Amino acid sequence: MSKRPPRVITIAEIERYFPLADASYWFGDRWCPAVHERKDGGYAIRVRTMQRHSGSSSTLNFDYFELDADGVITTAPRGFARDFKPGQVTDIKTQVERFATPDPNARRIA
Numbered sequence: 001m002s003k004r005p006p007r008v009i010t011i012a013e014i015e016r017y018f019p020l021a022d023a024s025y026w027f028g029d030r031w032c033p034a035v036h037e038r039k040d041g042g043y044a045i046r047v048r049t050m051q052r053h054s055g056s057s058s059t060l061n062f063d064y065f066e067l068d069a070d071g072v073i074t075t076a077p078r079g080f081a082r083d084f085k086p087g088q089v090t091d092i093k094t095q096v097e098r099f100a101t102p103d104p105n106a107r108r109i110a
Contacts, residue, residue: 006072006086011035011045011095014065017080024099025107033099034062035092038071043067043083045079060107067092 014020023034023046034046045065052059063077065084071092076084090094 004086006088009073009084009087009089010091011089013073014045014047014084014089017083018049018077020045020047020099022060022107023048024103026102027109031102033096035095035099037096038066041069042074043071043089043096045089049077057058065089 006059011020020034025032036044038044046062047065049058049063051059052061055084061100065073065077066075067073067089068073071089073084073087
């Protein structure tokens with residue numbers, strides 16, 4: 001019995017569910033892009049799950065997609081595994097390049 005290949009998913013499809021534009025940030029002087037390659041050769045996609053405002057401050061909550069070296073989703077944000085697994089993000093390499101360019105106006109932490 002052969003397994004079905006994972007369905008094709010693009011970053012655009014993920015962005016319909018989760019905002020990525022504000023999931024990149026500066027941590028001190030280090031750029032932390034929302035879509036990046038991990039040290040183990042896989043990939044990660046940071047997504048914003050919630051934003052709370054209290055007076056003049058705001059709090060963002062993030063969750064992650066984790067992908068293997070071929071772009072196959074191994075972990076999806078809580079409650080979304082059924083929607084995205086099994087799936088393969090086919091444009092992950094080009095999206096890593098897209099998010100690699102630091103945004104001087106992005107949120108700064110610490």
